[in-house]
Amino acid sequence: MQYSKLILSWLMIAIIMSACAGSPPTPTATATLEQPTPSATATINWFPATATLTPFPTQPATPTPEVIPGLGALIFMDDFSQPELWSPNPYNTGNSIISNNLLTLTIPEGSTAGSVTILRNLPVISDFYARVQVQLGLCRGKDQFSFLFRVFSPSDFYRFSLTCVGELRLERVVSGKPFVIRDWTVSPEAPLGAPGEVKISVYAAGQDLKVFLNDHFQFSVDDHILNQGGFGFSIRSLSGDPMTVIFSKLIVNEVAAKTGTPAKPTSASPTPTH
Numbered sequence: 001m002q003y004s005k006l007i008l009s010w011l012m013i014a015i016i017m018s019a020c021a022g023s024p025p026t027p028t029a030t031a032t033l034e035q036p037t038p039s040a041t042a043t044i045n046w047f048p049a050t051a052t053l054t055p056f057p058t059q060p061a062t063p064t065p066e067v068i069p070g071l072g073a074l075i076f077m078d079d080f081s082q083p084e085l086w087s088p089n090p091y092n093t094g095n096s097i098i099s100n101n102l103l104t105l106t107i108p109e110g111s112t113a114g115s116v117t118i119l120r121n122l123p124v125i126s127d128f129y130a131r132v133q134v135q136l137g138l139c140r141g142k143d144q145f146s147f148l149f150r151v152f153s154p155s156d157f158y159r160f161s162l163t164c165v166g167e168l169r170l171e172r173v174v175s176g177k178p179f180v181i182r183d184w185t186v187s188p189e190a191p192l193g194a195p196g197e198v199k200i201s202v203y204a205a206g207q208d209l210k211v212f213l214n215d216h217f218q219f220s221v222d223d224h225i226l227n228q229g230g231f232g233f234s235i236r237s238l239s240g241d242p243m244t245v246i247f248s249k250l251i252v253n254e255v256a257a258k259t260g261t262p263a264k265p266t267s268a269s270p271t272p273t274h
Contacts, residue, residue: 071129071253071254071255071256072253072254072255072256073253073254074251074252074253074254075123075125075128075252075253075254076123076252077249077250077251077252078120078249078250078251079101079248079249080098080101080102080103080247080248080250081098081101082098083098085120085122086098086103086118086119086120087118087119087120087121088116088117088118089116089117089118089119089154092115092116092117093107093111093114093115093116094106094107094108094111094114094115094116094235094243095116096116096118101248102246102247102248103118103233103246103247103248104137104244104245104246104247105118105145105233105234105235105243105244105245105246105247106137106242106243106244107235107236107237107242107243107244108242109240109241109242110240111237111240112237112238112239112240113236113237113238114236114237114243115234115235115236115237116234116235116236117148117154117232117233117234118232118233118234119148119151119154119230119231119232120151120230120231120232120250121151121229121230122230123230124228124229124230125150125228125229125230125252126150126204126227126228127204127205127206127254127255128149128202128203128204128252128253128254128255129201129202129203129204129252129253129254129255130147130149130201130202130231130250130251130252130253131199131200131201131202131212131250131251132147132199132200132233132247132248132249132250132251133197133198133199133247133248133249134197134198134199134200134245134246134247135195135196135197135245135246135247135248136164136191136193136194136195136196136197136244136245136246137194137195137244137245137246138194138241138242138243138244139164139193139194139196139243139244139245140164140193140194140239140241140243141163141164141165141193141238141239142163142164142165142238142239143163143164143235143236143237143238143239143241143243144161144162144163144164144235144236144238145161145162145233145234145235145236145245146159146160146161146162146233146234146235146236147159147160147200147202147231147233148160148231148232148233148234149202149204149229149231149232150204150226150227150228150229150230151229151230151231151232152226152228152229155173155174155175155176156173156174156175156226156229157173157226157229157232158170158171158172158173158209158223158226159171159172159173159178159234160200160202160211162190162191162198162200162213163184163190164191164192164193164194164196165192165193166186166187166188166190166191166192167184167185167186167187167190168182168184168185168186168187168190168211168213168218168219169182169183169184169185170182170209170211170219170221172223172225172226174225174226181221181223182219182221185219187213187218189213189214189216189218190213194244198213198214199212199213199214199215200212200213201213201215203255204255205255206224206227207222207223207224208220208222209221209222209223231250231252233245233247
């Protein structure tokens with residue numbers, strides 16, 4: 001009996017001690033913070049591609065236009081209606097025909113180094129601005145067509161020539177001997193063979209000589225040897241092929257001198273100065 005009470009006492013003591021110690025703490029769930037999904041790192045393009053521009057059509061280089069200073073009154077206009085004003089060279093190896101307001105120079109096939117020249121000796125002019133329209137009927141390679149000015153005689157004149165591959169040259173011919181003032185140079189304004197058209201213009205004031213194609217300045221030179229004369233045209237075939245060039249509307253104006261007085265045509269015989 002006494003032994004049972006002792007066991008009961010020990011049991012109660014254990015229960016009381018257990019109550020005092022309390023229940024073990026329930027572990028608190030720790031909230032796990034989700035790490036944000038890393039975004040892709042931006043790649044810096046240090047040399048971004050630029051938008052490709054649509055290029056403008058390439059335009060051929062053209063000579064710088066130059067304004068003709070001090071153009072004066074009309075001296076004359078030749079519409080090629082009076083054949084008697086023109087004199088063909090007796091040594092021509094081709095033909096010159098003035099008809100229907102056109103001057104047509106032709107060289108037949110097989111005429112190697114064949115040439116045709118025709119001159120208008122009156123009026124005799126010193127300073128002027130002259131232009132003429134040219135149409136190529138048959139013209140190939142190095143075949144040449146020329147505008148002659150300050151023509152003192154059939155053997156003395158300035159010759160501005162073009163080839164059918166777009167080249168230009170200016171010569172002075174004295175006593176039949178040519179001297180190159182400006183050698184061959186290419187111009188985008190020159191027609192490349194037939195069919196082609198071009199307006200040739202020459203400005204002469206004293207020793208100042210300027211040439212133009214289609215109203216675009218080509219080049220200028222100073223030359224004082226021939227100071228007055230008439231006009232003319234010529235063609236030359238170097239290939240032996242037939243050649244046809246047509247000229248129309250020769251228009252000649254005065255140019256104002258530096259003193260303001262326009263240059264006048266003269267009826268006196270021109271005299272080349274040497």
